[in-house]
Amino acid sequence: MKSFCTSMVTAVAALSLGAVAAYAQAPAPPAPTSKTLEQVKARGVLVCGSNTGLAGFGIPDDKGNWTGLDVEFCRAISAAIFNDPNKVRFVPLSAKDRFTALQSGEIDVLSRNGTWTISREADLGLLWAGVNYYDGQAFMVRKKLNINSALELSGASVCVQQGTTTEANLADFFRANNMKYEPAVYATSAEAVKQYDAGRCDAYTTDMSGLFSERLRLINSDEHVILPQVISKEPLGPAVRQGDDQWFNIVKWTHFAMLNAEELGVTRANADERAKSTNPEIRRLLGSEGDFGKSMGLTSDWALRIIKHVGNYGESYARNVGDGSRLRIPRGLNNLWNKGGLQYGPPVR
Template structure:
């Protein structure tokens, strides 16, 4: 029979074994710090969400999520390495450790969240699937698309939703499937299909890349829910929290009127919510292994959610997307972040 001493020894041997197993892997935060940059998975190039500008610098709403994480971790929003991924490659790149955050117009679904070893951290853009058609066709509703040839990108929820929609409405379609958005747009422009279907935000991004954007219209019908957001690998709760709260910090900053312009004045605010967000009252970064000014750095270097939305996809941008459901909950939308406290 084991005496108390044996039990203690057995327990510490178990602890050692556990430590040697878990200790073999550095955390994502440790790896990121060691590397000096966040590995961020983005698209092949989708204006407004993630695309390189003329100088080769990545820009967009999805890019700004990665910049926010880098600002929180390093106090430097530029400390990001971008990895361009098509729809099929994206989850493997996250699972294998090639990227630490996937921020690439990706829809949060049950299958992805529970069977691919990834966790969605929140919603950065509420979207829905729509259709773009040539204006010449004179079509005004999706119910007129029976028999259409439809350009679709493989490995997307788009592929599944369009099949559901046509089956549910007892209509036929001919899927013309491509691997990248460039090919999908190319196929549409070359007349390989009558219709291009994708998330409506993406249709807006793809439309401005057409030779003549005015020759195509986006129909009003929305056939699915596409909550787009950043995801991380399962198994590292600290990193999950960092990405989740980086997004929430931007949304909270908009709610409390903190902008990249006024953030320094706001550090003197007597509103306790603002003081907590900006690290003037308590350290809400500590539980994530971050400094007290983690959210200050995000807001000063990247901006609040409203600034990020307007700059990249809003009415002043080439995409001209209205805030709609992406307005804050206080403005009639559904964009809502848990409180920093």
């Protein structure tokens, strides 16, 4: 009898394993052509990969509301889809985990100051939908070191966040200038900044915008200076998975809609009124003419929703990182193309 029991248990185990395996295979994995938009609509919420906390770009405030340039970008997509900027669930991701989270489908869009590079598109199977912040890597040091240039950093210990282009650019910069250095590598930028502040490193490096933002966290912000050299090109922007062109278009044109709105003088305050404007460009953008939104699976007033709820690019910039914020980063490269910057929205036509 005992051995019969044993065999039965074995049999049940074998069968259930088989069943588990069959089940594991049965629901076809979301094929690359699947519609992210449909999933988002069905779920009723956009899942947005965000920073774990970078002032001005993606950080929760004291009430737990996410704020920042990258965060508002996700709110803009949510507004375009749901006519509500708050149907977003933010998933804070470290630099190390962010791409895996996007690849595996855990998030719909990654809006987390990620640098657009060829390997991330060609090797990781991602696509950058645009550049919502043109940045470059730089160094921050203590004022008392009396250093004026990054080229004087030979022999320094440099704190850096792991798993970033920053880590590789740092190696390139010192190699290219034939200088020595010691990298002190930490999993999060918060830890890297903390150790820099504690004196473990002579310099802290990340993108210029990040330096402005992290400097606010230091015990004595005034004792630190950001060196002027920009050692890399860091086009930061939202990324999506490859294989869903419709979703790629929605994310890409959300950015362009915000740029075009700024260029055409459409703001959060005047959007509804400007929709009645006679200017054909504005009418097309805000959906008073044409049906461009519908071709993307949205409504024709998709851009109007974005501007009404979030505002144009210039407003979002000023509020989060520009004059209206504590960071006060000049527009620089992020000004519109007709104002000396690089931000250029293709026509809505």
